[in-house]
Amino acid sequence: MTKTTIPEEEFTYPGSTGCPGCGANLVMRYLLKGLGDRTVLSIPACCWAVMPGYWPSNCLKVPILYTAFEATGAGISGLRAAYDAKGVKDVTVVGFAGDGGTVDIGLQALSGAAERQTDAIYVMYDNEAYMNTGIQRSGATPWGAWTTTTPGGATKNYKHEPKKDIMAIMQAHGIPYAATVSVAHPEDFVKKAQKAKSLKGLRFIHALSPCPPGWRMSPQLTVEVARLAVDTHLFPLYEIDDGRLRITRKGKGTPVKEYLKIQGRFSHLDESQVDSIQKTVDERWAKLLKRESEGA
Amino acid sequence: MTKSYEEIPLTPISDSPSTMNMTGLWRAFRPVVDISRCKKCTLCWKFCPDGAITLVDGVPVIDLKYCKGCGICAQECSAECIVMVPEGAE
Numbered sequence: 438m439t440k441t442t443i444p445e446e447e448f449t450y451p452g453s454t455g456c457p458g459c460g461a462n463l464v465m466r467y468l469l470k471g472l473g474d475r476t477v478l479s480i481p482a483c484c485w486a487v488m489p490g491y492w493p494s495n496c497l498k499v500p501i502l503y504t505a506f507e508a509t510g511a512g513i514s515g516l517r518a519a520y521d522a523k524g525v526k527d528v529t530v531v532g533f534a535g536d537g538g539t540v541d542i543g544l545q546a547l548s549g550a551a552e553r554q555t556d557a558i559y560v561m562y563d564n565e566a567y568m569n570t571g572i573q574r575s576g577a578t579p580w581g582a583w584t585t586t587t588p589g590g591a592t593k594n595y596k597h598e599p600k601k602d603i604m605a606i607m608q609a610h611g612i613p614y615a616a617t618v619s620v621a622h623p624e625d626f627v628k629k630a631q632k633a634k635s636l637k638g639l640r641f642i643h644a645l646s647p648c649p650p651g652w653r654m655s656p657q658l659t660v661e662v663a664r665l666a667v668d669t670h671l672f673p674l675y676e677i678d679d680g681r682l683r684i685t686r687k688g689k690g691t692p693v694k695e696y697l698k699i700q701g702r703f704s705h706l707d708e709s710q711v712d713s714i715q716k717t718v719d720e721r722w723a724k725l726l727k728r729e730s731e732g733a
Numbered sequence: 734m735t736k737s738y739e740e741i742p743l744t745p746i747s748d749s750p751s752t753m754n755m756t757g758l759w760r761a762f763r764p765v766v767d768i769s770r771c772k773k774c775t776l777c778w779k780f781c782p783d784g785a786i787t788l789v790d791g792v793p794v795i796d797l798k799y800c801k802g803c804g805i806c807a808q809e810c811s812a813e814c815i816v817m818v819p820e821g822a823e
Contacts, residue, residue, distance in 0.1 A: 439773050439791025451784045451799035452751035457759065458803030462782035489751065496751035623779055649803075657804030657817075660780045 443623045444470045453496035455488040458656025460646035460663065462488065463620040464562040465533070468642075469499065470623075471630025472558075476529045479504055479512030481543060483535035484569040485562070509534040510546030513557040529634055530557040536577035537567045540601045551610035554638045558630075561603060561641070564648035572651045576601040580717075581710055583653070583702040595705065599717075607641045608677060614640040616676035616685075620647070621664035625685055629676060645672045653701025665696040670722040675729075682729050693718050752799075756783065760802035762817040764795055770814035777806035777815060 448469035455462045461484050469476065478501045480486055486503060489495045504512040513532040520528050532550075534543055539561040547559060566584050567573040574584040579600045583589055587596045607615050614636050618626040626644070633640040647663050649656040666672035667688045674686040693715045697703040706714075773791030785800040786793045793806070793815075807815040 439775060439788060441775050441779070441788070443779060445788075447784050449784050450750045450752050451796060452754035452756050453783060454751075454754065454756070455782065457782075457801035458805055459782050463780070466782070466784060489747065490754050492745060493747045494749045494751040494753050495747040620780075655804070657808040659782070659803070660805055660809055 443467065443627050446470070448474060448476075448498045450496045450498070452490060452494065453488050454490050455484065456648075456650055456656070458649045458659045459484075459488070460620050460648060460659050461485060461535075461562045461564065463623075463659070464560070464618075464644045464646050465497070467618075467620070467623045467626040468531075468533075468560060468630050468644075469497070471627040472529050472531065472634050474499060475527050476531055477502065477516055479509055479516060479530070479532045481509045481512070481534050481538045482506040482569070483538050484564070485533060485535070487569065506538055507542045508546055509538060509543050509559070510548070510550035510555075512546075513559065514550050514553065514555045517556050530555075532557060532559040534559070534561055535567075535569070536561060536563040536565060536603075537575040539563075540576040540603050540606075544606075548606075548610065551607065551612055551639045551641075554612075556637055556639070558633050558640045558642065560644060562644045562646040563603075564646045564651060565600070566648075566651050568648045568651040577603070581703060581706055581714065583705065584651075589705055593705075604641075604643055604677075610639075612641055613638040614676070614678055615643070616641075617643045617645070617672065617674055619645050619663045619667050619672060619674060621660050621667060622674060622686060625674060629685075632676070632678075651702070653704070654699055658699055662696065662699060665691060665699070669693045669696045669718065671696055671718050673722060673725055675725065681732060682725070684725065684729050755798055756801050757785075757796075757798045760797075760800060760820055762802040762804060763797065763820050764800065764802070764804070764806055764815050765818055766793055766795065767814040767816075768792055770812050772812040772814075774811045776809045776811055780805050780809050 476499045509532040516530045573586045616629040647659045668691040675684045777793045778786045785796045804817045
């Protein structure tokens with residue numbers, strides 16, 4: 438037997454209807470490897486609402502409760518209350534929603550669940566737009582990105598607003614655990630999922646989930662682009678355990694240009710715009726390092 | 734004939750594994766592994782989004798019934814022993 442670096446047991450079946458090279462498929466695969474089979478998922482309208490397969494098929498070995506787009510937070514609250522009423526203690530309740538269903542449409546239900554300290558894990562797989570419905574911009578779409586609702590052209594109508602900082606929003610709720618994970622670092626991902634499982638209260642996991650059709654890139658680059666996001670410090674890997682921030686992967690400090698140039702959605706950016714993205718990334722990274730060294 | 738409400742399931746439930754979906758039919762490029770050069774690093778298995786790769790003694794076995802041909806395995810392979818060939822080619 439060859440030793441593998443992540444648990445070998447699979448909780449997904451092949452045959453999901455995700456696109457070739459889908460990052461969200463990897464997010465689910467690693468998450469369940471960390472959490473195990475005593476897990477129940479609440480999934481709203483998002484890519485993962487269609488990815489388990491056509492009825493009557495399901496690519497997961499754990500149960501799923503589908504909810505409306507805005508109701509993931511309510512779904513996990515209800516599931517938890519039901520398990521508590523039945524006296525079931527060993528089940529991990531997980532909300533699994535996309536970026537639109539988290540930072541835009543699902544924010545109020547999530548905020549309520551966090552405020553009540555619902556005992557559940559909330560995973561946001563962030564593909565940075567409403568990919569399932571045809572790549573419309575969301576609050577999590579980064580500045581300067583092309584989407585079908587920010588189509589550019591002669592008017593240069595690309596996204597003009599920065600990405601919503603969901604990690605800061607969640608920390609403001611005083612939750613016990615929040616972490617960022619990447620599909621390029623599965624060992625780190627599984628470790629954080631296991632840690633989240635061992636804690637109580639609302640735990641939040643932010644996963645960057647590359648989307649080949651939406652990010653306008655070849656499907657074989659999914660893991661490479663996720664790796665570059667970490668190495669360029671654009672998507673740093675860290676965890677906030679009881680208020681204390683710890684960076685779990687420093688990254689190489691590769692220029693952010695390397696991350697942008699393999700994605701068609703950024704192909705229109707000129708040099709000064711790339712420089713301004715680099716500047717923002719550097720500032721955010723410096724702030725993160727400062728916060729880690731201050732132990733807060 | 735109309736069914737009584739007692740015969741209708743309360744909610745539609747998916748109860749079959751997705752192995753009934755032959756997603757390998759989507760494929761435009763097929764991964765071909767040169768087993769003799771495999772270093773058993775298991776990276777291809779680790780990064781396959783579809784769980785279409787199983788390990789036999791550390792060497793990948795790709796299930797072409799489900800492989801969608803995304804090419805992540807070929808891109809990530811540390812020994813560069815996986816190549817993507819167009820479907821229909823030898």
